[in-house]
Amino acid sequence: MKTNVFATVIAASLATTAAADGVLNIYSSRHYDTDERLYGDFEEATGITINRIEGNADELIARMQAEGANSPADVLITVDTSRLARAKEAGVLQSTDSALLEEKIPASLQDADNQWFGFSQRARIFFYAKDAVNTPPATYLDLADPAYKGQVCIRSSTSTYNQTLLAAIVTNHGEEAAKAWAEGVVANMAREPQGGDTDQLRGLVSGECDIAVSNTYYFARALRSDVEGVSSEIDKISWIFPSQEAEGAHMNLSGAGVAAYAPNRDNAVKFLEYLASDQAQVYFSNGNDEFPAVPGVALAENVAALGSFKADTVNLSEVAKNLPVAQKIFNEVGWK
Numbered sequence: 001m002k003t004n005v006f007a008t009v010i011a012a013s014l015a016t017t018a019a020a021d022g023v024l025n026i027y028s029s030r031h032y033d034t035d036e037r038l039y040g041d042f043e044e045a046t047g048i049t050i051n052r053i054e055g056n057a058d059e060l061i062a063r064m065q066a067e068g069a070n071s072p073a074d075v076l077i078t079v080d081t082s083r084l085a086r087a088k089e090a091g092v093l094q095s096t097d098s099a100l101l102e103e104k105i106p107a108s109l110q111d112a113d114n115q116w117f118g119f120s121q122r123a124r125i126f127f128y129a130k131d132a133v134n135t136p137p138a139t140y141l142d143l144a145d146p147a148y149k150g151q152v153c154i155r156s157s158t159s160t161y162n163q164t165l166l167a168a169i170v171t172n173h174g175e176e177a178a179k180a181w182a183e184g185v186v187a188n189m190a191r192e193p194q195g196g197d198t199d200q201l202r203g204l205v206s207g208e209c210d211i212a213v214s215n216t217y218y219f220a221r222a223l224r225s226d227v228e229g230v231s232s233e234i235d236k237i238s239w240i241f242p243s244q245e246a247e248g249a250h251m252n253l254s255g256a257g258v259a260a261y262a263p264n265r266d267n268a269v270k271f272l273e274y275l276a277s278d279q280a281q282v283y284f285s286n287g288n289d290e291f292p293a294v295p296g297v298a299l300a301e302n303v304a305a306l307g308s309f310k311a312d313t314v315n316l317s318e319v320a321k322n323l324p325v326a327q328k329i330f331n332e333v334g335w336k
Contacts, residue, residue, distance in 0.1 A: 029057035034287025085320035118253035120284035144184020153209035156193035157330035166326035220289035241309035248310040
């Protein structure tokens, strides 16, 4: 059951009652109905009652900063490495020492100081119109090839997914190659960046573009359910996991960390450890079409239908360090 009990109460009044036996206060920017199973099962298994606020990640981070030591937040959950890095930089997280998390979550999906951990993944890959593209770009760098001029649909530079992708390209190939890539992609755009990832897939169906960059879970969702403008014509779309002979497909995260001033710290650590359990990991795949962070967990049928692939295992903590470089490149090349 969604509680959101803090939504209409000011933080100052919350601070007096935030710490309580059997309570966990979560700030979350994940807005997926299927996450209700995660919360409900944790409550049933532990007897700990979850209270939560949902909102925009940047707003939640700013709120935690403003609340300071009086913050009732125990856990911050958000999506993409860039936002997790932003939370760490803002000083709203603390390090977590957990042997279970160290064992189950791959090192590449953890912050170097254990302030955040990835619990689910999405591959950012290329989708293309079968009848328009005979040879899709095989690598991320290939997307900048002039052969694809006027064919590419991709989100704006304000997209955290694109920011992390470019930061990963900086990490893997260097700043000079990353800038050349960004310049080439801008030159190859079929239209000015607009909308979310689903809108890029719709561009393939409408014929506005031939190649689209999207996270896998948007497409997997259209396989499972009726997504307007995509599902009815989904047979027109194929996909490729880029850079399979090189670094592998870029992965971004949904992750969480213990809040800097968590009044219920032990409960917060228990919750992070629960998110690494096989039960919770299966929910991420079955409920929200994501890839589990824990190796060996079974995939939902529609996610497995995308096929096996090599994932980029670059340490995302290192990628996070290059986010400012990525933003500078976006500005320099005029990626709107």
